[in-house]
Each structure stands twice: as C-alpha cells, then as structure tokens.
Amino acid sequence: MPLVLDGKKLALELAEELKVKVFGLFQRPKLAIVMVGDNAASELYVRNKLVYAERVGISAELIRLDKSASQHKIFGTVAELNENDSVHGIIVQAPLPDRSCQERIFDTILAEKDVDGFSATNIGRLCNGQRDCLIACTPLGILTLLAKNNINLAGRHVVIIGRGRIVGRPLSILLSQKFENCNATVTLCHSESRNLAEIARTADVLIAATGQPKFVTKDMVKEGAVLVDVGISSVRDDTCPSGSRLCGDIDFDDVYHICSAITPVPGGVGPMTVAMLMRNTLQAYEKFALRT
Ligand code: GUN
DSSP: OOEEOOHHHHHHHHHHHHHHHHHTSSSOOEEEEEEESOOHHHHHHHHHHHHHHHHHTOEEEEEEEOTTOOHHHHHHHHHHHHHOTTOOEEEEOSOOSSGGGHHHHHHHSOGGGBTTOOSHHHHHHHHTTOTTSOOOHHHHHHHHHHHHTTOOOTTOEEEEEOOOTTTHHHHHHHHHSSSTTOOOEEEEEOTTOTTHHHHHTTOSEEEEOSSOTTOBOGGGOOTTOEEEEOOOEEEEOTTSTTSEEEEOSBOHHHHTTTOSEEOOSSSSHHHHHHHHHHHHHHHHHHHHHHHO
16 A cells, blocks of 8 residues: 655644744744735635644735736735835745736745745755755645655656646756755656656656646556655546546556555645745745844
8 A cells, every 4th residue: 555645734743833933933924925816726725825824823915916917016016025024925826817927026026035936046046056045835845745754865766747837847956956855866857758658657756747637647657656746636526516626647546556655636745835835934034033
C-alpha cells in the first residue's frame, strides 16, 4: 500500500506552530490579497487563504477589484500597498482577467512583500541559490510535504510535467538547488516534450502540474515512484449530489498500486500552498521588524 501524503493534516500541524510564533510577536503580520474579478477557482483558493490566516492569527485583507478594473487601477492598488507600512505581504491572485499585464503586476510588488515569490527579484535570487529569498508557495509546500514524510530528493531523478510560472518553473529551480532536501536531478517536461511517458517512467519522483485531469496514468509511472499531484480540476460526476467532483492531474486509482507514495486531491498539495503563504508572510514580517 502506498503512503498517502496528507497535506491537510500537515498544514493543520504547521498552523499550530505558526500560531505560537505569531502570538509571540509585537504586532500582527498583515497580508493583503488583491483579487480582480470573480474567477470561481480563485474564490475558493482565496477563501482557504483567509480561513487559514485567521487560524494562525495573521491579519488578512481581501481587496476586490471589478473584473473590468483598468491596469492603471491594479497597478495603483499594488503601489499603495507597497507604500503602506502596516502591510507586510502582498499577493495578486492569478489568473487576472487580463493576463497581458500579470507578469508586470507580479513584478511591481516590492520584493520584500512578495510573499508569493513570483517577482523577478525573488525568482532571480532563487536561481542564484539564495535560500533566504521569498520562495513560491506551491514549490515550497511540495518540498515541505516530502521532507516531513522523510522523502529526501538528494540525487534522485525528479520529473516535473508542466513548466508554468506558478508551479513547474520555480519548482524545477528550487529542487535542483544545493539546499536541504533538494539537490535533485530535475527534468522539466511540457506540452512539446517528446516521449513524455518514457521520460516520466524514469522518475523516482513524478510531479504533475498540467491542469489536465487524470493526465498521468500507470504507463507513465515507474514501480515504487513517489507521485505528487498539483492539479485540481472540477469534473462532471453524476454520482455526486453536486454533479461534479474535484480531480487531480494523476489518475489516482490507476497508479495507486504502482507507486510508493502519492498526494491525494483534494487534501494534498493545496493546503500546503496556503500554509507556506502564511509562513512567507511571517518571514516578510520578521524581516520588516528587523529593519524598523
Ligand atoms: N493562482 C493559483 N495559485 C496561485 C498562487 O499560489 N498565488 C497566486 N497569487 N495566484 C494563484
């Protein structure tokens, strides 16, 4: 039977640790979440972030902008939050309705408040091997989930499917670094990769971040591999009262008997992303407190 890597349970344990740390602070760390429009998935992610923040004692403010908000308005909102000393962390929930400015918006957030770790400065620092920068939350969450389950990546072959800006790309940089529990040999695959199944079958650790439900099937998995599922899609299921259910990028039932460990969906990587966002907010606050 494979080990099911329970991210929900670990995120709740980490919340207790964070709560103790936050309680001992002079001031409550504050996270500002900018959300443009009403994307259904984003609504759910943001709600989870607000609930977790409340649990650990971080003050989280949701700033909603209309889906027709101009670029000027979004940039202006971020600029004000950058200026505001009572705000220690800022995120702009992706995707934006107008994706053409997403990259520039991420980059407008001050590096020391960029708790998503998406800015060019933080990504650049990560590339340069600076462990003390703010690191993207999903990659950090995956690393923490594996490490806490004693799955060390050093010297192992990690295959990541999906080179996206939020997960695959920063994850490939993080895991290849000479950091604790990293030091992996990383292969980053994408939609143009040839012989994808063949490459995937060479993975000791296979990470799927494609956004395509049940993309990874047993023909892509080596016996004993560790499987990490980043995807979370809503798929139609008439047997569920709601008519739909959440589904990952890995066909869980198909691969279950081959792998040695697997993250469930939901309850695997998702809650870890939220926990790491709060850890980053605390880190940003601590640096701010040292400066002032
Ligand atoms: N959309 C999906 N995941 C994320 C995330 O980790 N951060 C932000 N800002 N937007 C997202």
